[in-house]
Amino acid sequence: MEQLSAKALRDRIAAGETSSVEATEAILSRIEDVDPALGAYISTHREMAMERAADVDRRVKAGEPVGELAGVPVAVKDNMCTTFGATTCASAILKDFHSPYNATVVEKLLAADAVIVGKTNMDEFAMGSSTENSALRRTVNPWDGARVPGGSSGGSAAAVASRLCYAALGSDTGGSIRQPASFCGVVGLKPTYGRVSRFGLVAYGSSLDQIGPITRSVADAALMMNVIAGRDAADSTSVDETIAPVCDYLEKLAIPVEGLKIGVVSEFNAGADEPVREALGEAIGVYEGLGAEVVEIGMPRLDYAIAAYYVIATAEASSNLARYDGVHYGHRSERARDYVKVYTKSRAEALGKEVKRRIMLGTYALSSGYYDAYYLKALKVRNLIRGDFTEAFRKCDCIMMPVAPTTAFGIGEKVDDPLTMYLSDIYTIAANLAGVPAISIPCGFDGNRLPIGLQIISPAFTEDRLLAIARMFERQTDWHKAEPTVSGGH
C-alpha cells in the first residue's frame, strides 16, 4: 500500500476501498521500524493520527464528504507551528515550545482531512544544507546511510523517499526544499513567494521563506498545492488572488506545454559535477524529444546570488531570532542573574553554532556604517537578479539547471567548512531572491547510485505550467519510481 501515490490512496480511502486506519497504522509501524536509523522525524503523533484516521473512515462510511487529502498520512517540517506536540525548529531553545496556534498550512492540511503523523527533522531554524545542524536528531540519506539527506528540509525529504509518509511539507529559503528532494530522489516544489501563507512558519529569512510540498510524484505536489496555496489574511505578504488566482493544479497537470522553450545558462551549469551535468543534458534531451526548443540565455548576475543571499537571509534572521531571549518562552538560563544575562546566557547556551554564525553575520550586515556596503548592496543585487529572470523569461518558458553541484555528500564532510557548504546552494538561491517558483524532480543517479535532481524554474505564479512541464518529463521516465532500500530493525 505504501507504493500508492497520495492521490491514489486518498481516492481509495474516499471510495471506501481502503481504510485510513490501515494506511496510517502501516506508516506508523514503518516509522517505528525504520526511523530509529533514518532519523527523519523529531516527533510522531500516533494517538492523534489514529483518531483522525478513524474519523475519516467513519465519515466515509456515513457517506459524508471528505477532503482532498482524506485519510492520507503526511508529515510537516518542525518549523511549522502545531497545537499538538512541540514545535522545536530542531533547536534546543525551542525544544519544549508548545504553540497555541496552528500554522495556516497545518490548518489547511487538517481541513483537507490529512492525517499528520509527525514532524520532521531539519537544520536548526532551517539554517543549513544537510540537516546536520539539527540540535535534536541526526537524519541520514535513505540511499546511503553515511551521507546527508540535504537540508534544511532533510527530514521531510528522507521521510517521503523512505515511504514514511505519502507527502510532506518543507520550507525553502535558499533551496531547503529542492536540494534535499534532489539528494533523496523525490519531488520538491518551492512555490512563488506569496503563493502559500507563511503564518505559523517560524521565520528564518522572511522575504525568502516559502512553504512547499515534498512528494513522490509531480501529481502529488499538484495535489498538495491545491490544498495549501492561496491568500491568507494573516499573512500580508501572501498574494491577492484577484491579482494572481490559484487554480486546480491537478487538473492543469495533464496539459503538456506546446512549443516549450527551455532556457539554459551553459556557463553557469558548467560548475556542477560531471554526473550532474550529464543527467541535466539527458533530461533536456528528453524534452527536446518532445519537441521543446533549447534557448541559451544570459543570467550575468547569478554569480552574485550567494553573496547577496547570505547577507539578506542572515540580516533578516538576526532580527527574526532576536525574540528567542528566554524571557517569555523557550530555554532560559539557570545562571542568569539580571535581564541582560537572561538574554546572553540563554542564547549562548541554547542556540547552535551555525545559528550563532548567521546571527552574527546578519547583525554585522545591518550595523550602522556597514548597512550600505552590505545589506543595501545585497538588495540591489537582488533587484538585478530579478531583472535577469524577467529578461530571461522573455526568451523562454522556463529555465533548467542543476539543483545542486553534487549529489549527497558525506556526513561531516562539510561541517567545518561553512563556505563550501554555502556554495552548495549556488543553483537554488536565485529563485528565492527573485521570488519565482522552482521545482526539483528526479532525473537520474550518479555512479554511487545517489539521486540527481533536475531543477525547473518558471515565472512568478505559473506553478500550474511549472508542474505541467515537470509532468511531461515524469511521464517519459521512471526515475521517480526508484526506491531506496531502507530496512528497519528486523
Add this chain to the structure above:
Amino acid sequence: MGGPVEHKVIVGLEIHVQLCTRSKMFCGCAVEFGAEPNSRVCPVCLGMPGVLPVMNRQAFEYAVLAALALNCEIARFTKWDRKGYYYPDLPKNYQISQYDMPLSANGFIEIPVGGGGTKRIRIIRAHLEEDAGKNVHSTGGFSQVDLNRTGTPLLEIVTEPDINSGAEAKALAVELQRIVRYLGVSEGDMQKGHMRFEPNINLIVTRDGTEYRTPIVEIKNLNSFRALERGIDYEEQRQLDEFLETGQVMESGNKTTRGWDDERQMTVLQREKEEAHDYRYFPEPDLVPVELAEGRLNEIASRLCELPISRQVRYVKEFGLSEYDAGVLTGERATAEFFDRAVESGGEAKRVCNLLTQTGLKIANERGCGIGDLGFSPKGVAELAAMVEAGDVSATASAQILEAMVETGKEPRVLAEELSLLQKSDAGELEAVVEQVLAENRQAVEDVTAGGKKSKKAMGFLLGQVMQKTRGQANPKVVSQILAAKLGGG
C-alpha cells in the same frame, strides 16, 4: 570671562500620541487601559514564533488625518521598518516603526503665544509605530512585564527645535491635545499616558559677542504638561549655571539623557554619554508597503475640520470675544461646534458665549457630559440670547432659564413665561408705577434733583422701588430711562 551674558533656550520635541483605535496596530487585541496585566495579548503581540503582523487600516488613516492637521506632506508610498533593541517589554526585541520613508513630513503647528498671536513650530516628520509594554518593577528583586500596551498604535511627531521656552512647549502640547481630540484620533488623556513628551534642550549663550551652544539634554518620558514646562524651565537654568561654571559646550557624543523627578521638581542624570545606539533598522519583510491612492487621501482629508487655534483666533477677531472665552469655547470640538451653530441660528455671539461658558459648561461639567448632551439645542440657546438682547429677560434670569431648559427641554420663551421671568418693557404701564413710586418717596426725589453725592444713590433706590413693585419683572433699562426723563437727568 565676565561681561554681560545673554541666553536663549532651544527645544525640539519628540511626541508620542496613542491613537484611539479599538484594536492594536498589528493584531486584533483590544486597546484597553487598566485591564488585568497580560490579559489583552495574543500570539502576534507576544511575538511568538512564526506569527505575522497585519496592519490596522484605521490606525493608518488616523495617523494620516492627524498629519494632515499638522500641515504635513503625506507620502503616497510608505513602508515599515524594524528597529532592533533588546528590552523585556519588547517581546520581539524589535519594534515595527518607520525609518526612512515616514508616512508624513514637513509640517507645522501654530501655537498660541498670548496677545492673540500665534507662533509656527515646524514639524520634521510624523510616523506610525507600535508601543512597547510596561515593565513593572516590584520590590522582590525582580521585574514583571505587562504586555497589554504592547502593539498599541503610536503616532510619533518630531518637531524642529523651534521652541524657545517651557511655556511654548506646554502651549504646543495643549494645542496638539486639542487637535487630536478634535479629530477624534486620540483621547489625549494624559493620565493614561496617551501623550508622552521627550524634549531635546540646549542653550545658545552669548558672552562678549561670542555664541556658545551648551550640550544637548534629552528629558525622557514626560507625561504631563506641567512636567514638560517645568522640566524645560529647570534645564534652562541648570544648563546656564553649568555653562557659567564649566564653560562646557556641545560637541558630538556629549548629549546626555535626564529624567524628571516630580517630587524634587528637578531633572536627574540618567545616561552620561549618548550611547552609540545602533538600532539596525531595515525594511520589515513581513509587511507590504502602503500605497495611498488619491481618492483615499481625499476621503481622509474630508474628515478634517477647522482646527482649534484658527477657531480661537476667529472668535476673538470676528466676535470680539475675550481670548479666555475663545479658549474655553474651543477647548472641545463639540462645544465649539455648538457655539458656531447657535451663532448661525441668529444668537448674538457674546450673549451665546456667556450662556455657554457661564451656565452651560458648568452644568455639563457637573454632569460629566458634553454641551450637546444637555437637551437644549443651538437654536434654543440662540433664541434665549436674542431674548436677553431684546431686553425680554435679564441676564440673571437667562441663566435660570437655561438651567430650566436642561431640566424640562422646553423652549426658552415658554419657560420665561412659566417662571414669570419676562421683563416688562411697556413704557406706558411702567410710567404709572414710576409715578406712584415718586409720589411715595419725596425725600429720594429731592435728593436726586439736588444733585451731588446723594443723587446717584437715591436714583438707585427709586429704581429698586419700581423693581420691587413689579416683582422684578420690569426691564431696569426702561425704568431708568423713564426715571431719568421725569427727574431730568440723574
